[in-house]
Amino acid sequence: MCDEEVVIIGAGICGLATALALHKKGIKSIIMERSESLRNNTGAAIGIRPNGWRALDQLGVADILRHTAILLQRERVVSLDGGRQQKISLNHCVGETRCLRRKDLIDTLYAALPPATVKFGCQLESIKLDPQTNNPILRFIDGTSIITKVVIGCDGGKSIVADFLNLKPIKMFPRYAIRGLTNYPHGHPFGHEFTRFRKDDMLLGRIPIDNNLIYWFFSQPNIPKDEGIWKNNEVIRQYTIEWLSNCPQEIQEMAKNADINSLSFTDLRYRAPWDLLIGNFSRGTVTVAGDAMHIMGPFLGQGGSAALEDAVVLARNMATTGLNHREIGEAFNEFVRERRMRVVRLSLQVYLIGMLLDSSRLKKTLWIILLKLLFPNQESHMDYDCGGL
Known part of the structure; x- marks a missing residue:
């Protein structure tokens, strides 16, 4: 018998958003958070692009958050070496770009969840599979263990769940x-x-x-x-x-x-685009989402928005199946299939921009050529729609 049916590891942006998306689809989940209280005082702010707002609309919290941040109208790039400037209007985007205090986003997602969804002071130590049922057994550093049907790792770049899935180490x-x-x-x-x-x-x-x-x-x-x-x-x-x-x-x-x-x-830190292309992001009824799956540099401002997309897509796929082992495995396989190329493209664009900042003149020329060839419209990542719940 399982102690819990669906366990989410980590009460960051992705963990809270995933629990909320599942709640809206009638699926109860419990979040195991290692901190003793809500981590709403870490990090300063997070940019949310139009694709992220589409996901927040699906989660039902977008209108609350819109009151906390102004709508950005343009971008400007200024060279302090030569005084050159480039202005980019944001009016062409289908949607909106705002910068949210991370605390506002965390607090809003948390407030939308049923009471007692998050259990604090639960730091995961390891995962193993029950040899008879293949259900995940979670062991915590205080020595306690629980058996569950489903585990979703939203535990960031140093993910214990990603280690269980044998994902390649993140890079710097x-x-x-x-x-x-x-x-x-x-x-x-x-x-x-x-x-x-x-x-x-x-x-x-x-x-x-x-x-x-x-x-x-x-x-x-x-x-x-x-x-x-x-x-x-x-x-x-x-x-x-x-x-x-x-x-x-x-x-x-x-x-x-x-x-x-x-x-x-x-x-x-980042997970390499080529590792995202071939990585095994689910095993049975265990999967990862958010930074645990696709941590990326900040150069596109898409890390948070991509995590919100994950939450919507994952809940949508889980809601189409039951919670038995085979059905959840199929839902997770479909989630990974749907998300893989989206996060590969995001991570590749971020990687090329990051390399462009710290390369020799010759390498910079190569990165620029690749960016123009692979991403002729470098703003297209904002047009993505993760779909409805």
Whole structure:
């Protein structure tokens, strides 16, 4: 007898969205979250492209979230080396682009779930299959175990579920990112514009969340330093101020006035496109979704939106079958088939853009040629529709 029928590992964006999608299809699930409370204070913000809003509409929370973030009207790319600028209107997109505080997205998804859907303080240690029933047996670090019919791993880039599926290790881009939020009590002067600044091998982005709050990220090639120091947010702030000292005053002020609790330093990780092409993302009644399946760099702003798509597609496929072993296996196979080429294309485009930032002149020419050949419309990833629940 199973303790639970459907267990989701991880209460991040994908885990909460998957539980909500299943709930809307009448399928009860339990989320096992390793933290002692909801992780709504980690991460600063997340850009949601039109395809992500289509998924949020299906989940029934889009209208709530629209009130928390302004509609972005254009993008601008500024070269701080030569002053060149490129403006891109967002009006051509079928849909919308907004930047959400991660806390707002997490809180909204969590509030839409039935009470007690998330069990906190449950850190997964291992998975094995019952030799008689093939049902997954989950063991947690506190020594407890449960037997379940279905396991969905939404446990991020360091996924225990992905390890069970023998997925290839994730890889690292040769750069890191610092992220933060800055509040302007009297309003910021940046309008509804997503601005990216480039200088040498530095990339800085600035995105308004509302009329007072700005999300920003700063990325450079990796530097060999003690990783321990990057857990100190004051060190992150001082380092950022130092590296932006030759930038325009408005950028320097943005870093100096940042909310210190919002700052984070992260390496940029990805699952290689060729591994996504051949990876085995399900085994029996176990599968993965979100970053556990297809963690990617931030260069398209699609990681969160792709995870929301996963939730809708996975629930739709599960709802067409029962919960016996064979039927769930078929649903997971169909989910993987439907998602594979979508995430391969996203990850390949992100990979080429990431390599373009940190290559020699000759390699940059090669990456540009490949991008133009493979992605003649580099905005087409936003036109994707994951379909209805």
